Amino acid sequence: MELGTDQEDAFGSGQISGEALGKANGSVDYTESTIGTIASVLSLHSVSRILNAFPNIEELMRVALEEALKISRGKHGFIALVNYHTGELTIGWVVGPGWTEEKRSTKFKLTREPGKGIEGYVALTGKPYLSGDLESDPHHYPLFEDSLSRMVVPLKERSGKTIGILSVSSDRYNAFDEKDLRIMQALADIAALAMSSADYHAREQKLIELGMELASQTDIDALLDKVVSTAIEILQADDCSLFLIEDGSKLILKASKGALKEHVGKAVYEIGEGLTGWVALNGEPIRLSDVRSDPRWRGRYTEVPVDEIGAFLAVPIMGRQSCKGVLRAIRKRPPDASYSNPFTPEDQNLLYMLASQVGAALDRVELQERLIEVERMAALGEMSARAAHMLGNKLFALKGALKELRIAQVTPGEERERLYAAIDGLIREMEELLQEFRYFVKSARVDRNPVELVLLLSEFVRQISHSTGEVSVHFETHLDEAWIEGDAERLKRCVGELIENAAHFTPQGGIITVSIEPSTHGEVMITVSDTGKGIPDEDKEKIFEPFYSTRAQGLGLGLAIVKSIVQAHGGTIEECGRYGEGAKFVITIPAAKLLHR
DSSP: OOOOHHHHHHHHHTSSOHHHHHHHHSEEEOOSOOGGGHHHHSOHHHHHHHHHHTTOHHHHHHHHHHHHHHHHTOSEEEEEEEETTTTEEEEEEEESTTOOHHHHTOEEESOOOTTSOHHHHHHHHOOOEEESOGGGOTTOOOSSTTOOEEEEEEEEOTTSOEEEEEEEEESSTTOOOHHHHHHHHHHHHHHHHHHHHHHHHHHHHHHHHHHHHHHHOOOHHHHHHHHHHHHHHHHTOSEEEEEEEETTTEEEEEEESSGGGGGTTTOEEETTSHHHHHHHHHTOOEEESOGGGSTTOOOSSOSSOGGGEEEEEEEEEEOSSSEEEEEEEEEEOOSSTTOOOOOOHHHHHHHHHHHHHHHHHHHHHHHHHHHHHHHHHHHHHHHHHHHHHHHHHHHHHHHHHHHHHHHGGGSOHHHHHHHHHHHHHHHHHHHHHHHHHHHHHHTTOOOOEEEEHHHHHHHHHHHHGGGSTTSEEEEEESEEEEEEEEOHHHHHHHHHHHHHHHHHHSOTTOEEEEEEEEOTTSEEEEEEEESSOOOOGGGTTTTTSTTOOSSSSSOSOHHHHHHHHHHHTTOEEEEOOOTTTOOEEEEEEEOSEEEEO
16 A cells, blocks of 8 residues: 555654554555665575576576575566666566466556556656555456465666556565565566666667767768667667757758658757857857756747656757757657656656767768868869860960961861861860869769659660670669669769770670669669779779879760769779779668668
8 A cells, every 4th residue: 555645754754664554554655765675684695696697688687586486485476678769668577377368468667646556656756665564455457366465676777767567466465575576676676677678779779870870881871870860779768869060150060860850951049049059169068857847948949849748958069179960859748747767867868879979970071072072172183284285285276277278278178177067076186174073073963852763764775785786784683673863964973984995995796784783781772883994993092083094085084974973973983803804883871771682
């Protein structure tokens, strides 16, 4: 029976002893910590069995229950876990006779309401509970008809949050005493510690996996979406949103999973505005259970209606030199207002770790972009000098041809026609050089839209195959569809350049094959291979450099343009062929969706 206020005061003052209260009401509510008594109340054999089961959580829970039943001489026992989203306890592990699927599927509400179960009451209050006469206990729920006594203890995290309960019952009246309760609490503390450790390890593994992906992936939008999904999972949150600072004064929504998803790129906070802007301005986290009570709250953009927000957590995304954005998560209010599900300091640390990984990834991407820009500027400088030299030669030849043309006004018509043709050829070559120069400059700029590669490239290969002479061009794939976010025209230029290059080095009667397949890392892989001689190993590192070419025509920018286009799509390109067996260029680009046949 739950203690009333008068009873608690009397018990605390010694007017009613615990023993007398137990005999009178059949129940006692114990609140003192029991972890320090483990050595004195548990046998060495029990401790050894439990510790030997770690880190196998399933085995550890089974052993803990068996020891609880053996030490207390109980008949039935179970461990149930709290689901704060539904406000229920779900039975996870059982021991003793008579368990059926129906009994195992029983769920207990987290409530003080009479008749709903001692287990839900303990999970709600976080206090151990001992009942010597269940027939007269107001909280009792008859899971087993022969149960006459019961003791229930909470499983708590280090922060004090209840994550489950351990329940043992007997078919005898007053079967358990305070010593038994202390033993059960000690067992529950071990079980809770093991569960918290396993949960922390699982969260840590998720962070490691995400860190590896952040270190290798270049598609920022995909990365941020993955970060939000991971944050929701490791925090057991209802939603999460990520904002990045742009133009030095605005926070722009970049990723979200719930109602705000349709506002990505549109939702904007000024730095310092609301809770989110405050975190960005001050570089400090905010953890709240009631956002409306905070004077900084503005409520401009919310993942759920404000009256449904039960917990709010926001941390800064710190880069090497400054704050780059804010990562925030929310939990809805529980269905029963009698309990809450706040974010803990451990939750805040985990979100901080995740935000730090994002900050490091953004720094890395920014550094890569700077390096690429430096390389491009250096290439443009070299290209400008090379182009100026080549155009100067063409202009010198053009001046000579024009001088000859003036002289040729009095010469036969055949000579004039030859000079006209030479001038036309020089002008065309100059235009091609300028066009190639312009295209290299623009190759890193792509307009991202959904692109289906199977249809795009199969049609493109069919069209271009008419211009490769005696060399056949084939298209192959095992996919029905392969969607990416990219620029269709740039991608056709990229593949077209590879086909044209392959056709130049493939003998008559040879074959060029364009294929699309999935990679092992969820990317789409475009391969262009030929039956020519191939590329010597010593040349493979140089072929993508600007101005490197074994062909007489052009600036040698073809493969440099191809690489620039691929990198602009967040992908990679590599020549994987064996010299003497043909060239093989492999492009990998992050996939949005792959449909197999």
